[in-house]
């Protein structure tokens with residue numbers, strides 16, 4: 001039986017990936033704080049991925065469940081509002097969960113040989129559009145995206161392909177908490193659709209996946225006209241945020 | 247220079263990573279005309295050996311960002327600076343390493359020193375930058391688009407890039423924010439990173455040239471600037 005490691009498999013996009021993998025006969029190890037609904041063939045490893053000492057203890061715990069044939073680094077948190085209004089502690093936890101921990105775990109899994117299969121790093125469409133109103137989230141997702149691009153060749157030499165996923169707005173608790181008031185939830189992508197597209201791209205060994213046509217157009221526009229896209233994001237998001245959420 | 251203000255008093259400038267390389271070259275350019283607070287990792291006694299006379303120094307190890315911020319705020323308070331004209335956040339480290347062999351502590355040091363400390367400082371300096379109608383400049387790297395031999399370094403610089411772009415939009419009309427990406431420069435960083443650039447090292451920009459170009463781009467005020475090989479070969483090296 002093939003085994004997948006998914007961080008943040010208890011909710012949202014991660015949950016959708018777990019369900020899809022289970023339906024296809026995988027065994028799944030989910031790492032997060034809350035267990036979420038129990039399923040056969042699913043193991044839960046409780047870990048606060050924002051806590052360095054818990055992260056340091058994780059590779060040994062995961063080693064006992066290895067080998068893995070897929071690793072999805074999906075767990076992530078946001079902090080939206082005016083940069084200066086959010087406490088540094090919250091930014092510290094965000095940066096650890098979103099950027100530092102996935103890098104540490106990926107390096108460890110590849111070095112130890114516990115992973116024999118592809119890696120998917122879940123960044124965000126903000127990597128292409130910019131994200132005023134979530135500047136540290138944007139920084140963490142840019143860091144993760146460029147880490148993914150940087151390790152693609154060196155990890156390939158060890159038989160591990162690396163896919164960078166940049167989903168746009170999803171219909172999850174995360175988006176609900178952080179979107180500006182009045183944002184239209186119906187226009188966000190359902191997590192199960194995003195999960196299918198991202199997993200297919202990961203198994204195909206693709207370098208980059210941006211699920212959804214509208215999101216791909218936004219990514220292209222952001223790459224071609226970064227300044228104009230950033231100003232547009234300011235109008236669409238930053239100017240509409242009425243509260244600071246972390 | 248962006249920091250030369252029309253008022254009669256000299257500009258107040260904070261430069262981190264000021265004890266070596268590009269940061270030291272920036273200090274040397276500014277010290278004759280401005281008041282400079284220099285930051286670095288080494289002890290004050292070692293720093294004063296290299297810094298020009300009259301430059302103030304604060305030891306602030308950015309591997310512990312929260313403590314580094316406190317130290318730098320303490321340094322500003324000691325000087326009585328309630329406003330800042332320019333902050334150049336330049337401190338940075340990297341490791342040339344196979345990314346699979348990069349240890350947790352290497353990754354954390356690079357992300358903390360290069361990225362999180364800059365974020366923490368930006369937040370802590372806002373009030374003083376606003377009071378001084380100042381400018382925040384982050385020193386990135388052309389590696390911010392990705393580098394297989396310096397994965398965490400590239401990642402940290404990409405984080406700075408996205409942070410600066412988004413923040414300059416948020417702070418529009420309050421504090422100007424720039425990220426400037428130098429290309430390869432003839433400093434000790436490569437040796438310290440465990441990287442031997444080989445013969446191409448002859449093409450690296452001189453630190454003085456790089457500092458001059460950085461100052462010129464600060465004066466230009468654009469949010470994102472890249473100092474590529476072509477740019478300094480064309481306009482910088484040996485030129486005015």
Ligand SMILES: NC(=O)c1ccc[n+]([C@@H]2O[C@H](COP(=O)([O-])OP(=O)(O)OC[C@H]3O[C@@H](n4cnc5c(N)ncnc54)[C@H](OP(=O)(O)O)[C@@H]3O)[C@@H](O)[C@H]2O)c1
Nearest residue numbers: 008010011012013032033034049075076169170172174175
């Ligand atoms: N939703 C969007 O619109 C959107 C857009 C672009 C990118 N993304 C990215 O997609 C990923 C998934 O987002 P989502 O919308 O599915 O988020 P979500 O519904 O909030 O779920 C986040 C998952 O991450 C886990 N997690 C958060 N903090 C953790 C911590 N400290 N330790 C361990 N696990 C932690 C959560 O588990 P526990 O709470 O149980 O710990 C949960 O399983 C994130 O990386 C997000 O940044 C989302």
Ligand SMILES: NC(=O)c1ccc[n+]([C@@H]2O[C@H](COP(=O)([O-])OP(=O)(O)OC[C@H]3O[C@@H](n4cnc5c(N)ncnc54)[C@H](OP(=O)(O)O)[C@@H]3O)[C@@H](O)[C@H]2O)c1
Nearest residue numbers: 263264265266267268286287288308338387430431433435
């Ligand atoms: N050299 C290049 O080719 C190149 C290219 C692109 C971008 N850059 C960037 O330009 C900046 C300056 O680089 P450089 O080549 O001038 O480097 P450098 O000669 O190695 O100098 C680095 C400076 O950063 C300080 N520093 C290092 N670790 C620190 C820490 N933990 N806490 C506080 N300060 C610390 C050092 O202080 P101590 O001397 O006290 O240790 C020193 O002042 C860096 O951000 C670098 O990434 C350099």
